[in-house]
Every structure is written in structure tokens, then in C-alpha cells.
Amino acid sequence: MFQHHFQSQRPQTTAHLAQTMTLLSLTSDELRQQIESELASNPALEMVEERRCPTCRRMLPGKSPCPVCSQPTLAQSDEPLVFISPRDDYFTVGGALGTEDLPEDTFSSSCEELPEYVLRQIAPDLSQEDRRLAAYLLTHLNEDGLLTTTLFEVARYFHFPLSQVERVQRIIQRADPIGVGSCTPQEALLVQLDILADANPVPEMARRIILDGMDLLSRRQYSELARLFKVSLRQIQPAVKFVSDNLNPFPARSHWGDVRQPTAANVEVYHRPDIIISFQNMNENGPLVVEIIMPVAGTLRVNPLFKEAVHGSSDEKREDWKSDLERASLFVKCIQQRNHTMQRLLQRVVSIQKEFILRGDKHLKPITRASFSRELGVHESTISRAVANKTIQLPNRKIIPMSEFFDRSLNVRTVLKEFIEHELRPLSDTELAGLLEKNGFSVARRTVAKYRAMEGILPAHLRQAGAAT
């Protein structure tokens, strides 16, 4: 039914469908490459710059007010606000379109708002002069929230004494993503540790392993670490756990992978999300704003002048150009199709998983891709493609793979973890299964065991009793 409508509305070839499918499965970064190469090879395509929001620099299609920071409009609807957001952060840094040669960590969309966010927190406490300094420092952060220049450079640039720069840096480091503006991950950890130490007891080993064992720590070579300090593995264990649980060497980055067992290789860390969810106007009670990133400097369209010219001319080139036109319009349609699908998908997903987004893992509703495909009237595989390989940034700056929205067991695992954390005596898997059952999660005993393993929790007889946090 909808399928028919869908196809008759767009009487395209199978090529169209195929291309849309391909585009759908691309991440924003890959999409950028696609668009760039298409743009370069096809003269009929052009990019039109959009108007920018004066405050947040987002590009706004049409004349709509900025959906992210416009205060008054947009009623308090419960529905999330989903829109396509062209972001050219990737380009402005390098100046040119080819940014391939830029180092990985030059910039990222996720840190665009960070400087402003931090500055807003600390600005009231700063003098005019320091504010300028802070602003400068904050524009030299990489995507991890670490400084890309040295304090010395900055001091020289401003002709300020180094001590002054250091003072401002210290203030920045204590602002919200604690440790932001540090020069190294190590420094960030130390700052975080200091701040935590004010309020809570911290393992005395923690400071030492960060200070002298940073190298080994980051490579998770704990036994080496123990040897370095001439203590047993058991003795440094609490400190290591403390550090990995509570500290984050990349202040702007959501999570530091999962620091569990020494499970061999590096854990994947995400940056440059494909989708960003935030609160409208940073208001925690406001509606959610969902940006689907289009990593280009505007909107793509068929160049009307080119079209005109082709119709007018009778060159022998005319046939070539006609095919260019054809291809261009096809490409644009595909992009639009992609965006449309993403938009509808996100609208629904965010609306359903709002609790999860706001309150955390426990509230994830186990939904399936299949149910969405029915709801949106598209094929299952369409949803799969749209979800696969994409990452999404939550309002709390965590970046998670989009597939997490469809994790069938995350909520159960989280609750399970809580039970085990709060248990008074080590509960067996069977008991845990029963406990979960009572709370509305019906899982087999065998599955409890699997989840435990997934979370790196030891079996009951190896856990020590009465672990209260």
C-alpha cells in the first residue's frame, strides 16, 4: 500500500533505489566523500550555502528560526524535533574541501559547542583580559577536549606571562567536562583526581600510577604496572579500577571505551557522531532536538544555470550534459530520500526511546528493527542499513552506536548489574533470574550467566560478599 504510493511518487529506476540504499548505509563521514566526488565529477551539481544561525553557527535551511537555540517559538511539544543539519566543520578547518591530509584529531563536529559551553560557565569569574585568553584556549581544543597548542605558545602569542595562562587553564580545567583544556590525558586525569579527592576518598595508589605509570596504564599492562611499583597485582587493582571507573583521559569524549578485562586489543572509541541529540536551548526540560548531520557546507541541488544552458545550446556536447543533468538530479533525489528516511526513523526512535536518552541504560525499550520497518512502511533491510555503522551523541555527550537503541538486552543487563552491586550476599544465577523475573524481566537462568560474562562479572562463588558502594 504505502510501497505503491512510494514507488509511484518516485518513478525511478532500480538504480535510484540501489543508490538510495547505499547512501543510507553510509556514515556522515563516508557521505561527505561521496558527495565531494560527485560534486567534483559532475558540473550539473552545485552546493548552495545556507543561512547561518548567528549564535550557534548552524546552517539553517530555508527561513526557519534556529531549532536549537531559538527560545520562544516551538511549543512544548512532546515530540522530538528532528532535522537535517548541514555542518561544514570538516571543511572550515582545512579551508579547502580536501581535508584528507589533516590529522585525525584536528576537529570534529562534536566539539563545536564545547568551547562555548565551557566559556559560559567560567566567563563570569574572569576579567576581560582573561576571558579573551580563555576563549583562545578553548578554540584550540581537539575533539577529546585536550589542548592542541602549548601554554608557552599561547603566552608568547598574547605577550602574557606564562603564569597567567596557567591560571586560566586551571580555571578551565575545573569547568564541566572536568579536565577539559589539559595538555595531555595524564594531566586531565590528575585534575579529575584532585577534584574527586576533595569530596571523596581516593585510593592513594591512584595518583602514583597516573603520574609514573601512565604509559603502562593506558596500555592496560597491569602486571607490568605492579612490577614497576614493586607491589602485587592485587594491590594496584583498586587504584586501577578507580581510575578506569571514575576518570576520563579525554574530557570531551563520552566514554573511554569499556575498561574491563585486558581483552586484548583497543576498545573502539567513537568520535564524530552521525547524529546529535541535544536539548533545545540547553534547557533540560525542553524538547529534544535531533540533528542528522550532513557533513557538507550547504544544500546540494541541480544547478539551474547549467540546466538553462543545456536547454539553450545545441552543441555536440549537449548529450553529455544531458546525462550529467540526469545523474545530478538522480543523486539529489537519492540524498533527499536518504534524509527523509533517516528523519522519519529518528523521529520515531527518539520518541520511543526518550526515557532511555534522558535517564540511561535502564530505560531502554527493547525494540526490534522489524517493528520499525512495518511502522515506517519500508523493508527491514532498509532499517538495518540506516542503523548500521552509525553513531549518535546523546545530550550528555555520550557517543554510542546507534544500534544500541535496538539492543534487546541492555536494560536487563543494567538492572542485573545493579542487583549484583547491591546484593548482600553473592546470589547465584538462578536466584538472580528469579529476581529479574519479579521485576518484569523474564530471562532464562542460562542467559543471566551470559550477561554476567558480558559485563565481566565473576560467578557467585568468586564474588566477595557485602559489596556496598
Place this chain on the structure above:
DNA sequence: CTATGGCACGGATT
């Protein structure tokens, strides 16, 4: 006998 981990089957996902 109880608690767990290994293997394999069926449905969901890709």
C-alpha cells in the same frame, strides 16, 4: 546435588 560453562538449535539481524 547445585552452580556454571560449552555446544547446538531456532529465530532475528544483516
Place this chain on the structure above:
DNA sequence: AATCCGTGCCATAG
């Protein structure tokens, strides 16, 4: 069509 994930069944450890 190939792969992943939750579960049931069974062997093994305590």
C-alpha cells in the same frame, strides 16, 4: 545466505 543472540540440554567442578 551468512551471522548473531537467547535458550535448552548436558557435562563438569565443587
